[in-house]
Amino acid sequence: MVEEFDTTKPIYIQIMEKINKKIVRNEWKAGDKLPSVREMAVQTGVNPNTIQRTYSELERMGIVETRRGQGTFVTENVEVIERLREQLKRDIVADFIRNMTELGFTMNDIIASLKDFSRGEDGEKQ
Amino acid sequence: MIEFEHVTKKYGNVIALDDVSISLEKGKIIGVLGANGSGKSTFLKLIAGLVFPTKGKVLVDGMEVTRNISSKVAYLSELDVYYDSFMVQDMLEFYASQFSDFRTEKAYDILEFMEIQPDKKLRQLSKGGRGRAKIAFTLAREAPILLMDEPLSGLDPMVRESIVKGLISFVDLERQTIVMTTHEIDEVEPLLDEAIFLRDGKVAERVRVDELRETSRDSVVNRLKKIYKGEERR
Numbered sequence: 001m002v003e004e005f006d007t008t009k010p011i012y013i014q015i016m017e018k019i020n021k022k023i024v025r026n027e028w029k030a031g032d033k034l035p036s037v038r039e040m041a042v043q044t045g046v047n048p049n050t051i052q053r054t055y056s057e058l059e060r061m062g063i064v065e066t067r068r069g070q071g072t073f074v075t076e077n078v079e080v081i082e083r084l085r086e087q088l089k090r091d092i093v094a095d096f097i098r099n100m101t102e103l104g105f106t107m108n109d110i111i112a113s114l115k116d117f118s119r120g121e122d123g124e125k126q
Numbered sequence: 127m128i129e130f131e132h133v134t135k136k137y138g139n140v141i142a143l144d145d146v147s148i149s150l151e152k153g154k155i156i157g158v159l160g161a162n163g164s165g166k167s168t169f170l171k172l173i174a175g176l177v178f179p180t181k182g183k184v185l186v187d188g189m190e191v192t193r194n195i196s197s198k199v200a201y202l203s204e205l206d207v208y209y210d211s212f213m214v215q216d217m218l219e220f221y222a223s224q225f226s227d228f229r230t231e232k233a234y235d236i237l238e239f240m241e242i243q244p245d246k247k248l249r250q251l252s253k254g255g256r257g258r259a260k261i262a263f264t265l266a267r268e269a270p271i272l273l274m275d276e277p278l279s280g281l282d283p284m285v286r287e288s289i290v291k292g293l294i295s296f297v298d299l300e301r302q303t304i305v306m307t308t309h310e311i312d313e314v315e316p317l318l319d320e321a322i323f324l325r326d327g328k329v330a331e332r333v334r335v336d337e338l339r340e341t342s343r344d345s346v347v348n349r350l351k352k353i354y355k356g357e358e359r360r
Binding site for chain 2: 044
């Protein structure tokens with residue numbers, strides 16, 4: 001199925017984010033080959049020029065590398081992937097804290113609620 | 127490269143395009159958007175050499191458009207025109223006989239991708255089937271410019287998706303440019319590099335789709351609605 005996109009963000013960035021998540025989740029592992037630009041374009045229903053831009057941007061960030069005549073691969077540099085993982089974590093936490101602060105919660109409230117939530121989750125599992 | 131230099135097109139007293147100057151780059155997928163009667167089809171027909179400017183010039187690769195432009199420009203009409211007895215493969219042969227850049231093998235590949243049987247009669251196909259067959263005939267040409275007038279209109283979502291995917295699979299953006307008109311903007315937006323908004327025969331705005339999202343946090347559909355609402359308030 002053609003993917004749905006958020007209308008307020010460039011599509012090349014949204015595809016970048018999806019690829020980053022796959023790499024961080026280890027669904028696409030270090031050294032794995034990415035789909036070709038054309039394949040990715042067909043899968044997502046997106047202009048091949050847009051996918052090219054996504055790949056170039058990922059390459060600039062060192063997350064993928066293009067080998068001439070062979071295609072595009074996830075970097076084998078595990079440090080880069082680890083940094084990406086940390087970055088995504090920080091982004092999500094920062095987002096969460098900003099949302100909570102906007103609602104008037106203090107840092108202590110936030111930490112307490114996280115502990116509560118975590119205990120609740122454990123409780124459910126038992 | 128397609129250039130419009132102060133192009134006005136009138137049909138009798140009706141102005142379809144009004145002093146339009148614009149140039150379109152190679153290797154892009156460009157959407158021409160606007161309400162019914164805004165001049166979209168005329169815009170394409172002028173590039174295809176099917177109608178000629180009342181004033182001004184239309185140039186393709188620096189040459190003024192004449193009827194001979196059909197060797198460089200593939201045009202997909204909004205209409206369904208075919209001989210009653212024709213099978214899909216007859217139409218395919220007809221195209222091959224008319225256009226030296228028509229690639230028969232590619233045409234069969236596209237038909238297969240779109241799940242159209244070549245030995246079916248065109249009139250036996252559903253509307254969606256004919257819509258897909260037409261796309262296959264157009265995409266099988268290695269023409270530098272592909273024009274598509276409402277390629278998705280009146281077709282169900284599955285057929286529209288199959289056309290969008292067929293288009294992505296078989297267009298060669300290193301050599302080809304696509305200019306298409308459509309009302310199915312939501313669906314086509316991820317396909318577009320650029321959008322040209324027409325209103326009352328003029329170019330109301332032209333945007334790069336990624337930039338529009340990046341700088342105005344706006345989608346193409348919203349932008350089009352705003353352009354038309356602006357007019358209502360006047």
